Amino acid sequence: MAYWLFKSEPSxxxxxxxxxxxxxxxxxDGVRNYQARNNMRxxxxxxxxxxxxxxxxxxxxxxxxxxxxAHPDSTTDDERWECVDIKAVSSVPTPxxxxxxxxxxKLAEMALVKNTRLSVQPVTEAEWDIVCSMAGL
DNA sequence: GCCAACGTTGGC
DNA sequence: GCCAACGTTGGC
Numbered sequence: 001m002a003y004w005l006f007k008s009e010p011s012x013x014x015x016x017x018x019x020x021x022x023x024x025x026x027x028x029d030g031v032r033n034y035q036a037r038n039n040m041r042x043x044x045x046x047x048x049x050x051x052x053x054x055x056x057x058x059x060x061x062x063x064x065x066x067x068x069x070a071h072p073d074s075t076t077d078d079e080r081w082e083c084v085d086i087k088a089v090s091s092v093p094t095p096x097x098x099x100x101x102x103x104x105x106k107l108a109e110m111a112l113v114k115n116t117r118l119s120v121q122p123v124t125e126a127e128w129d130i131v132c133s134m135a136g137l
Numbered sequence: 138g139c140c141a142a143c144g145t146t147g148g149c
Numbered sequence: 150g151c152c153a154a155c156g157t158t159g160g161c
Contacts, residue, residue, distance in 0.1 A: 009159090033144075054159060098160080117143060117158050139161085146155080 003123040004039065004049035005112060006064060006086065015051050015061045018088045025067045025087030028120070029075045036120035040084045041070045049086065050123065050131065052112065058098040060131060063089040093136035106130055 006028060008014070018026065031037055043066045051062040068085035101107045107130060108114075111121035123131075 007159090035144090058160075115143095116160070119158085141160090142158090144155105144157080146153100148153090149151090 002042065002044065002047045003125060003128040004043065004047060004066075005052055005060075005121040005123050006049050007052045007054050007112075007119045007121070009055050010053045010057060011055070015053065015088070015091070018051060018062065018064065018086075019091070021087065023087055025085045027074060027083050027085050029073045029083045031073070031083060031119060032081060033119060035118055037070075037080075037082055039120045039122055040082060042122075043069060043084050045069060048089065048128075051088070057095075059095040060092060060097075060101075060135065061095045062091045063137075065089050094134070096131055096134045100134060101131070104130065104134075 028040065031040065045066055045068075047066040049064050049066070050060045051064050052058075052060050064086040066084050067087045070082040070084055072079060073081040073083045098112065101110060102113055107127060110123070110127055111118055115121065
């Protein structure tokens, strides 16, 4: 199983919005970046990811699961763009801030730190484990 | 609100 | 195919 990180501006699509969708989940649409799209194409059913609030909060607030693999993005006719569907699994007991991630030398290679503008990122298993424990999981 | 980083577009 | 111009993202 692979791990990912989904970044969203709370004002556009927040963790609360995602939670409200429950088991129905939601398309992770609107991605217009090749790297992010390529990451989504690699996702498989059951893969898990962090849900990160950018801008104001800058923290990992929840865990999501891939419930549908890459398919055309319904928000555009441009067939270049695809998206996956994700559903909320749980909120994290203790949100992990960007500041905390930056302060941890073992997480220095995370795309969250190195490639700040990428909205859909891969997370290694080692990084996943560390962040989970920081989050109180 | 500013600005650095980076991706995309389009002229040549 | 290069590169300048431009637009967007996101941290500060």
